[in-house]
Each structure stands twice: as structure tokens, then as C-alpha cells.
Amino acid sequence: MGTPDIPEDSALPVPETQAGRDGLRALLDRPRTAVIGLDFDGTLAPIVADPDQARAHPGAVPALSALAPKVASVAVVTGRPAGVAVRNGGFAGVPGLEHLVVLGHYGAERWDAATGTVTAPAPHPGIAAVRAELPGVLDRAGAWPGTWIEEKGRAVAVHTRRAEDPEAAFDTLRAPLTDLATRHGLIVEPGRLVLELRPPGMDKGVALLDHLRTTGAESVLYAGDDLGDLPAFAALEKLRSEGIPSLLVCSGSSEVTELAERADLVVDGPEGVVALLNGLAAHAD
Numbered sequence: 001m002g003t004p005d006i007p008e009d010s011a012l013p014v015p016e017t018q019a020g021r022d023g024l025r026a027l028l029d030r031p032r033t034a035v036i037g038l039d040f041d042g043t044l045a046p047i048v049a050d051p052d053q054a055r056a057h058p059g060a061v062p063a064l065s066a067l068a069p070k071v072a073s074v075a076v077v078t079g080r081p082a083g084v085a086v087r088n089g090g091f092a093g094v095p096g097l098e099h100l101v102v103l104g105h106y107g108a109e110r111w112d113a114a115t116g117t118v119t120a121p122a123p124h125p126g127i128a129a130v131r132a133e134l135p136g137v138l139d140r141a142g143a144w145p146g147t148w149i150e151e152k153g154r155a156v157a158v159h160t161r162r163a164e165d166p167e168a169a170f171d172t173l174r175a176p177l178t179d180l181a182t183r184h185g186l187i188v189e190p191g192r193l194v195l196e197l198r199p200p201g202m203d204k205g206v207a208l209l210d211h212l213r214t215t216g217a218e219s220v221l222y223a224g225d226d227l228g229d230l231p232a233f234a235a236l237e238k239l240r241s242e243g244i245p246s247l248l249v250c251s252g253s254s255e256v257t258e259l260a261e262r263a264d265l266v267v268d269g270p271e272g273v274v275a276l277l278n279g280l281a282a283h284a285d
Helices: 018-029 060-070 082-089 125-140 166-183 204-215 227-241 258-262 269-283
Strands: 034-038 073-077 100-104 109-112 117-119 148-151 156-159 187-190 194-198 219-224 246-251 265-267
Touching: 018 219, 018 246, 018 269, 034 204, 034 269, 060 073, 060 269, 073 204, 082 100, 082 109, 100 204, 125 148, 125 156, 125 166, 125 194, 166 187, 166 194, 187 227, 204 219, 204 227, 219 227, 219 269, 227 246, 227 258, 246 258, 246 269, 265 269
Parallel strands: 034 073, 034 219, 073 100, 219 246, 246 265
Antiparallel strands: 100 109, 109 117, 148 156, 156 194, 187 194
């Protein structure tokens, strides 16, 4: 059976690339075997100066509740602890979200809406060592006022967004933080004015591929906004070469252009993501 035409509907934008259009058609034609993958910060939730205050867009949970019962799975893939993303997203106890999972810490933690439980292995020992040394490293690097440390349990992040010169602070700190991470068997993941120190082998591409294999997905959409989402894009591009259609969505950002250049579709931040999810829910029958 052929795939249907993409409805000409303002709530369902048409991807710019042929591969993206093929991915969207496959998703609409066979939603029960499709997986929807979503970043959290900058994609489902607007970026804010204090990540602890980040909350999902008001329309995100209703849109996910409408879409999730129609697809194989919705996976929120985030560098945050799974429990924090669940709390900030408002995902717990919501009817219709039984098919939702949160893959926290780049897949090291997993929260299932169906059970309300988090499963995770033991933390990497290098995290504790980095946590202890990090304040001294920042002091020796210049102690940029406004720079601050975010504790993430299985990772540690240094934010420069509040610094007087955020870009200069980011550039200055990148080398010493990379040295610190390397000494303790960790890596540095750069993002939007944030440098995250975390264990190797953890990224959104690995987490997403593991989940897709578990669900037996026949098509997949992934939406993200930052450099940390590039591995997920790369994973989906690889799946395309294996015959699995996909749609790469960028939650538009003037701070990061790499994702937009690789995306099939660029939407206007979390509001645009919510509109896309609502359009999918309306047409995925």
C-alpha cells in the first residue's frame, strides 16, 4: 500500500527535503510503528537562565497526550536526570501518556510512564572526583562572575549564560574543563553556553537507537535544538541508509545553526514543536 500525500495543513508543515517528506509520510501512514523522539530544554521547554526553572511549554503535555496513544512510543531524550525531566515536564500521572518514556542522562536512566519508575546503573566514579576539583579549576581559569555549576547526578555542567561576556567565558573554560574531564575518564559535551562533563559512550544517538531497536520502530521523528542533539540526527541518518524513514526537526535557535543545517524541518522553538505534535496527532490515523 502506498503512503498518503502529506495534508496541506498549516498545523503540519512540509519538510524541505525529500528524505524528510518520506519520513513524515511513513509516520502518517503507519503511526502504530512510529517513534517520536524529543529533546527537553529548548524543544519541549523554552530555554531560561536558570535550568531549575525550565518548564514544558503549556501546550506540550496536551499535545503529547493526544499523540502518544497513536504511536509506538514517545521518548523524551535528555541530558537531565530522568526524574527532573519528568517533574519539569509534568509528565507523571497524565492520561494518554502511557507510551511515554524519559531517557535521562543520555539514556543512562529510564523512566516509564506506565510504571512511574526510574531504572539506572551506578554512577561513573569520575563524576565525584570532577565535582570535588571543579571549583578550583574555575578559580584558576579566572572565576568568571556569573558562571555557575549545575549538579546533574551523573554529570556536572558549567553554565556561562549569566556571565558578563558569556561567549568569552565559554571559550576560556573549554580547554581547562576538557583537561579535567580527561584526567577522570570523562568527556566534555558543549551546548548553548554550557559545558557538560559526563561519562563517554553516553549520547542521544546511542540512547535513541537502543530505544528504537527495543520498540521495533519502522519510522522515527526526532526534534532537538542543541549540539547535544547532533548524535541523534546522525543516528537517524544512518537508519535512513538501512531503509528506515526518519524526519529530523530543529527547534529553531539563533544560537546554534549546525542543527538547522542538517534538519529536514525547522520550527519556531517549543511553540513550533507543540504545533507540529498537534498536527501529527490530528493526521496520524
